[in-house]
Amino acid sequence: MSHAVKAIRSAVAPGLGPKRDTILDAVLPVFGRFGFRKTTMEELADAAKLSKQGLYLHFSGKEEIFAACIEKYLTDSLAVVDAVLGGGEPLQERLIGAMDAWFGRHLETFHPQAFDVIETGTLMAPERTQYWKNAFRQRLTRAIAASREVKSSPACTAKDMAEVLFQCGLAWKESLVPRTEFRRELARAVRVCCRLEL
Amino acid sequence: MSHAVKAIRSAVAPGLGPKRDTILDAVLPVFGRFGFRKTTMEELADAAKLSKQGLYLHFSGKEEIFAACIEKYLTDSLAVVDAVLGGGEPLQERLIGAMDAWFGRHLETFHPQAFDVIETGTLMAPERTQYWKNAFRQRLTRAIAASREVKSSPACTAKDMAEVLFQCGLAWKESLVPRTEFRRELARAVRVCCRLEL
DNA sequence: ACTTGACCGAATGGGTAAAATTGGTCTAGT
DNA sequence: ACTAGACCAATTTTACCCATTCGGTCAAGT
Structure with a gap:
C-alpha cells in the first residue's frame, strides 16, 4: 500500500467511532507483553475480538495500530x-x-x-515521544509551581524539582520491583525533591 | 584447568606486584569498549603490552582478569x-x-x-556488586549527614537524600549525553535533593 | 460492518555442516 | 620474568537450505 493511501485512511478513519478506542484498549496489553515485533496481527485481532480483516477496516496496518495504541495510552495516562x-x-x-x-x-x-516497545516508539515517532515527555514534565512543573506547600529558590526552582523527579522516575526501566514497591520509591523521591513532610 | 588449581593461583598470585595493577589499568578500557564476551585474550594481552602467555603468568584466566579489573576499577573510583x-x-x-x-x-x-559488562559483573559476583553499591550509597549518606550545610528532617533524612541522589545517578545508563553534560544534571540533582544554594 | 478463507512476497526461524576464533595449555627458548 | 609458537578442545561464526510465519491483499459472502 502506498504512503498516500495510508495517509488518507488514517486521516479519514480516526475518531469516527468509539470502536477504535475499544480496539486500542484491547490491543495494548498484547503489545505490552510481547513488544512490537513479536506481536502478530492475528494476536491483535484476537485480542480485539475481530477477524484480521476486521482490523484492516479500522487501521491501515500494524504500524498505525501501534502508533495509535501508544498515542491513546499516553493520552489516557x-x-x-x-x-x-x-x-x-x-x-x-x-x-x-x-x-x-x-x-x-x-x-x-x-x-x-x-x-522494545519504547525503542520502537521513539524510532517511529521521535517527535511525539519528546512531546509526551515534555507534556508530563510540564505538568509536574506547573503543579509544583502552583502549590504554596513547597517553597522554591533560584537554586531550586519548581522546574528543577520536576526535572529531578522525572529523572528519578526514569529508573522504572531498571526497576525489578512490583509497582507497589516502586511507588514507595517514588514517594520518597517526592518527599526529598519537594521537601514535603509526612 | 581444575577449579582447585585456579583457586590456588588466584590466592597466591595477587598483590605481589604493582604489575598486576598496571595490567588491570591497561585492560579496563578494552572491557569498557567491547564488553566481556567480545573481548579476546589477545586484545587484553596487547593492551597490557604482554604476550598472551605473559598474561597467564599473572592471572589464571579471563574471568579472573575481568573480576580483578572491575574490582580495581570500583576500588579506585x-x-x-x-x-x-x-x-x-x-x-x-x-x-x-x-x-x-x-x-x-x-x-x-x-x-x-x-x-553487558554490568550484567556480567552482577552475574559473576552479585554479592560484590551489591557491596559496591552499598559502599557508595553509604559514603553519600555519611557525607550528607555529617554536613552542617544541609538540614534533614524525619521525612527527609540524610539517607533519603542519598537514596534519591543514587536513583538519579542510575540514569547514566539511559543517558546519551557526554559526561560534562551529565555532570550538570547531577549538579541539579544535588542542589534539589540537598537544597544547596548556588 | 463485519467474517471466511485463499493467497502472495518477503521476512523469519530452525537446522546443519563447514570454517574460523577463542580460551587455555605445553614446550622450548632467552 | 617473560616471548614465540605450535597445539587442542570447545565454542562461535558463517553460509546455506528449507519450512514456516507474517503483514498485507483480494474475492466472495452475510
Whole structure:
C-alpha cells in the first residue's frame, strides 16, 4: 500500500467511532507483553475480538495500530495525571499519584522483555515521544509551581524539582520491583525533591 | 584447568606486584569498549603490552582478569569518591564530584554497546556488586549527614537524600549525553535533593 | 460492518555442516 | 620474568537450505 493511501485512511478513519478506542484498549496489553515485533496481527485481532480483516477496516496496518495504541495510552495516562494533579489532595499525594500514573503504569503495562516497545516508539515517532515527555514534565512543573506547600529558590526552582523527579522516575526501566514497591520509591523521591513532610 | 588449581593461583598470585595493577589499568578500557564476551585474550594481552602467555603468568584466566579489573576499577573510583568527599570544598561541590566520580566515570568508561559488562559483573559476583553499591550509597549518606550545610528532617533524612541522589545517578545508563553534560544534571540533582544554594 | 478463507512476497526461524576464533595449555627458548 | 609458537578442545561464526510465519491483499459472502 502506498504512503498516500495510508495517509488518507488514517486521516479519514480516526475518531469516527468509539470502536477504535475499544480496539486500542484491547490491543495494548498484547503489545505490552510481547513488544512490537513479536506481536502478530492475528494476536491483535484476537485480542480485539475481530477477524484480521476486521482490523484492516479500522487501521491501515500494524504500524498505525501501534502508533495509535501508544498515542491513546499516553493520552489516557496524561489525563489521569491531570485529574490527580487537579484534585484536592495535598501536593505530596498528588505528585506521587501523578508519578505513579505515569511511570508506575509503564512498569505495569510493559513487560521487561518487551521494552522494545519504547525503542520502537521513539524510532517511529521521535517527535511525539519528546512531546509526551515534555507534556508530563510540564505538568509536574506547573503543579509544583502552583502549590504554596513547597517553597522554591533560584537554586531550586519548581522546574528543577520536576526535572529531578522525572529523572528519578526514569529508573522504572531498571526497576525489578512490583509497582507497589516502586511507588514507595517514588514517594520518597517526592518527599526529598519537594521537601514535603509526612 | 581444575577449579582447585585456579583457586590456588588466584590466592597466591595477587598483590605481589604493582604489575598486576598496571595490567588491570591497561585492560579496563578494552572491557569498557567491547564488553566481556567480545573481548579476546589477545586484545587484553596487547593492551597490557604482554604476550598472551605473559598474561597467564599473572592471572589464571579471563574471568579472573575481568573480576580483578572491575574490582580495581570500583576500588579506585571509591577512593576518588572518598578523597572528594573528604576534601575541604563545600558539600555541594563534594557531592557533585562524588557522583561524577562514580556514575560519570561509568558513563565514560563503558561504551553503551558494552553494557553487558554490568550484567556480567552482577552475574559473576552479585554479592560484590551489591557491596559496591552499598559502599557508595553509604559514603553519600555519611557525607550528607555529617554536613552542617544541609538540614534533614524525619521525612527527609540524610539517607533519603542519598537514596534519591543514587536513583538519579542510575540514569547514566539511559543517558546519551557526554559526561560534562551529565555532570550538570547531577549538579541539579544535588542542589534539589540537598537544597544547596548556588 | 463485519467474517471466511485463499493467497502472495518477503521476512523469519530452525537446522546443519563447514570454517574460523577463542580460551587455555605445553614446550622450548632467552 | 617473560616471548614465540605450535597445539587442542570447545565454542562461535558463517553460509546455506528449507519450512514456516507474517503483514498485507483480494474475492466472495452475510
